[in-house]
Amino acid sequence: MQELKTTIGLEIHVQLKTKSKMFCGCDNDAQGKAPNTVVCPVCLGLPGALPVANKQAIEWTIKTGIALGCEIPKIAKFDRKHYFYPDLPKGYQISQYDEPFAIRGRMEIRNTNSEIRNEEEFVTVRINRVHLEEDAGKLIHAGDKSLVDLNRAGTPLMEIVTEPDVTSPEMAGDFLRKLQKIVRDQVGVSEASMEKGHLRCDANISLCEMQDTITKKQTPKKMSPIIELKNLNSFKFVEKALALVEEKLKSEVDSWPEKLTKETWGYDSVNNKVYLQRRKEEAADYRYFPEPDIPPFDTTVFDLEKMKEEIGQGEEEGVANLIAEGVAEMDAKSLFANKSKLSQFEVIKEEVSDKVLLAKALVHNYFGAELSGAFSTKDIAMALDHLSESKINKGIFAKITKEIIENGRSFEELISNYLSDDKAGDLEMIVEKVLLENHKEVERYKSGQTQLLGFFVGQIMKETKGVANPQIINKILREKLS
Numbered sequence: 001m002q003e004l005k006t007t008i009g010l011e012i013h014v015q016l017k018t019k020s021k022m023f024c025g026c027d028n029d030a031q032g033k034a035p036n037t038v039v040c041p042v043c044l045g046l047p048g049a050l051p052v053a054n055k056q057a058i059e060w061t062i063k064t065g066i067a068l069g070c071e072i073p074k075i076a077k078f079d080r081k082h083y084f085y086p087d088l089p090k091g092y093q094i095s096q097y098d099e100p101f102a103i104r105g106r107m108e109i110r111n112t113n114s115e116i117r118n119e120e121e122f123v124t125v126r127i128n129r130v131h132l133e134e135d136a137g138k139l140i141h142a143g144d145k146s147l148v149d150l151n152r153a154g155t156p157l158m159e160i161v162t163e164p165d166v167t168s169p170e171m172a173g174d175f176l177r178k179l180q181k182i183v184r185d186q187v188g189v190s191e192a193s194m195e196k197g198h199l200r201c202d203a204n205i206s207l208c209e210m211q212d213t214i215t216k217k218q219t220p221k222k223m224s225p226i227i228e229l230k231n232l233n234s235f236k237f238v239e240k241a242l243a244l245v246e247e248k249l250k251s252e253v254d255s256w257p258e259k260l261t262k263e264t265w266g267y268d269s270v271n272n273k274v275y276l277q278r279r280k281e282e283a284a285d286y287r288y289f290p291e292p293d294i295p296p297f298d299t300t301v302f303d304l305e306k307m308k309e310e311i312g313q314g315e316e317e318g319v320a321n322l323i324a325e326g327v328a329e330m331d332a333k334s335l336f337a338n339k340s341k342l343s344q345f346e347v348i349k350e351e352v353s354d355k356v357l358l359a360k361a362l363v364h365n366y367f368g369a370e371l372s373g374a375f376s377t378k379d380i381a382m383a384l385d386h387l388s389e390s391k392i393n394k395g396i397f398a399k400i401t402k403e404i405i406e407n408g409r410s411f412e413e414l415i416s417n418y419l420s421d422d423k424a425g426d427l428e429m430i431v432e433k434v435l436l437e438n439h440k441e442v443e444r445y446k447s448g449q450t451q452l453l454g455f456f457v458g459q460i461m462k463e464t465k466g467v468a469n470p471q472i473i474n475k476i477l478r479e480k481l482s
């Protein structure tokens, strides 16, 4: 039986949320502003205007590269990519050609074909490069006229290009969802909303008929045209459009051309259909050459080790590590999603014996106050150890931790106020005092109104400022009242 193998490569543009644009000082946030008002000679492409590269955008691109496991070459440069379009007044885009900021990365994703083909559960999608460029303006079509708005011209765009390692439409969706989390949550450089166009995806898909499936020889015998889908603007649309093209190519296997061909297709999300836009004869020649107004960039000016620390772990890795420490899966996920609680966990866990309880206490808010400010983690850890050994209950734990966090009191001092067995003598005196002061209630209790026990407990708690152990109070009370 013939086997058809799907090959998908992705190109993703991510809009960076820097304060200013890529090569000028214009505001990078033009939302709600009138067309062509957030512009200057540089982003309008006026002759003689000089670009100055945005350091923040470069730093963020390198950081994203690191998060994607890329190598960071010591030297990077910008190049001019020439093409004509009405929303590109310079006649070229400043981009990066052969010396981008990050190369050769990787991302692990779940292999949706693993069961069908008996393959590995995870596959590595290699990242070819991460480079930085400027966005073009926008064309607005109004009736028979086209209008140009250059507010978006010069917005920093990070382009991430994968190798063709994705083997199903669902995996393309998974890759994008994971990438979105990395740039939005882990590295924090973009809002990465596909709907708003902060994250735009182009996909290339082709099918191969394999030579011999019995001996598992992975040599292609025949290849479909390469279909490019441009500007897909939701995860679902990426998956749907790719699935439609995949289906179409499969059904046409007998009429695949001998010669390699390339076609650009569009996706109509309203009718869930794909349609041919154009056939490509030859690769476009952009006549790249080094941008003469921006010198090559020395990336060693950045502290890459510090960047690595700032990025931390990705979600999957982080959750897996928490689970490995014994934390329940649900707790691990919520803990990882809350960066401030996660960092508290990392600090306090060194001092407690029960990390699982620490995670629970953080996720389910056992503490009497928000864990912030300059509280003593050592004292918090001691309180947790007491809770773990059931020496105190959750209510007392909350009271003690509130005092530690808000008033900087020490655990030792607080726990000595808390009347334990060896202080039962003091507690007995308090119980006697309370019973004496409420002799009428004592009589009623003795005549059968045993529900008054709760009233006595309450009075004693008040007297001891709430730190007494209710179980011990109950025990003493029953003795005195019997």
Ligand code: ZN
Pocket: 021, 024, 025, 026, 038, 039, 040, 041, 042, 043, 044, 154
């Ligand atoms: Zn500008």
Ligand code: MN
Pocket: 013, 133, 159
């Ligand atoms: Mn690009």
